[in-house]
Amino acid sequence: MKSAAFSVFVFSIYLYVLGLVLVSAPNLLLSLFRIPETDEVWIRVVGMLVVILGYYYSTAARHGLTPFLRATVAGRFAVLLFFIAFVVLGFAPPVLILFGLIDAATAVWTAVALSAETS
Numbered sequence: 631m632k633s634a635a636f637s638v639f640v641f642s643i644y645l646y647v648l649g650l651v652l653v654s655a656p657n658l659l660l661s662l663f664r665i666p667e668t669d670e671v672w673i674r675v676v677g678m679l680v681v682i683l684g685y686y687y688s689t690a691a692r693h694g695l696t697p698f699l700r701a702t703v704a705g706r707f708a709v710l711l712f713f714i715a716f717v718v719l720g721f722a723p724p725v726l727i728l729f730g731l732i733d734a735a736t737a738v739w740t741a742v743a744l745s746a747e748t749s
Contacts, residue, residue: 639691645684652677706737
C-alpha cells in the first residue's frame with residue numbers, strides 16, 4: 631500500500647471508531663467534549679454515516695484509488711471549514727473544531743504523500 635493510500639486507510643480506522651462510538655454510546659463522546667447529551671436518534675444516524683464513510687475510505691485505500699484519495703483531501707479540509715463556520719455562527723461549541731483539525735491534519739498527510747508519489 632502506497633503512503634497516500636495508507637494515510638487514508640488510517641483515517642478510515644478513525645472514522646470506524648468515531649462512527650461506532652456515535653452509534654453505540656454517543657453521550658459518552660459528547661460528555662467528554664462537554665457537548666450537551668442527547669436522546670435524539672440523529673447522533674446515531676450520523677454515526678452510521680461515519681461508519682459507512684469509513685468503509686468507503688478503507689476500500690478506496692486498499693485498492694489504491696488515487697482519484698478518490700485526492701478527493702478526500704478537499705473533503706477533509708471542507709469539514710474543518712464547515713466546523714469553523716458552525717462555531718462562528720453559534721451552532722456548535724468551539725470543541726467541534728478539534729474534530730475538524732483531525733480531518734485537516736490527515737488531509738495534509740494524504741496531500742503530501744500524493745505529491746511525493748507523483749514527483
